[in-house]
Amino acid sequence: MNGRGKFISFEGIDGSGKSTQARALADHLRGAGHEVVLTREPGGSPGAEEIRRLVLEGDPDRWSAETEILLFTAARRDHVEKTIRPALEAGKVVITDRFADSTRLYQGITRGDLRGLVDRLHEMMIGVEPDLTFVIDMDPGTGLSRALGRQGTEERFEAFGEELQVKMRAGFLDLARQFADRCVVIDGGRAIEAVAADVARTAEARLGAPEGTEPR
Template structure:
């Protein structure tokens, strides 16, 4: 399976992606754990352009092109080969983040979907949306002080709009996107995700 974890900044996606990969490995599956933007060498180079620097560094349209360039490289060099050899792929973010973030930043969802169809053409088999209060998630995200805080620096109102966007996507794609309450300790959230499988 190809599984993506989605949610606002600080919702616990990275932690839960690692935990899910460990759970699947313990069940005897070969697993490729990855992230977006990034995952392949070229995509990691593009990641630095996207997540570092001033919040207004790029327009929504430029961000969209950069995200799709990173995703295409990631797909060609890591995701497709892993799936072809029979691995489960678990990714911390995929195209749903682009759909939500770029629309929230003022981009066109139609353009996002058209580029995705043209250049990517793949959706995960399952997407787990980790939902939580934006204020708490933002506090967590900023506390990391990772240097990759460009989107967190856009503030609470931005995170609230992102959350609404993700919840709307979950309603739009109920067969693929499942929502998990992220307002609990990491073990409880991991158990909720495991129950979905």
């Protein structure tokens, strides 16, 4: 994918503010002249959005971790085929709220020793990694309170409680060290504007000026 568009992902525990920061970065980059596609996982394409409802709603014990891995991989494959790859091939910046790192943790580590299975399926069926990943770091208790405060219908994973969020935070920080070439950890426990400014500076440094514009 390098040499065409650029692919940016946002990761973090539930309630970390990553969705807000993904939207803020999309707005910032559009203002700077980039063509941007803002998307999310699970979801981001019609088929993947149907799967989203299956995996994010209902009882916490609705699916086993193994079944979830297959569902998330199917959703991600459709997302890549229908949304991500066409946008990158058109030279656009794709920003996604979650990608494969979330599956590596939620299903691959915190709900069983299944990381190897996640990585094998990713290599076989997806084969795409972001050029840049922002890990929005947040205290697990604060993040869970924020997430539950949304009072939406997609709270299946929040229902696992703070213990899962503690494991997820540690897992994301470990992944950031493992993939240090693409991952940048951002302190999400500050004002939204301060976090957004750090994200924008980092993204601009990686992306450069859009084609046809003069560098600032």
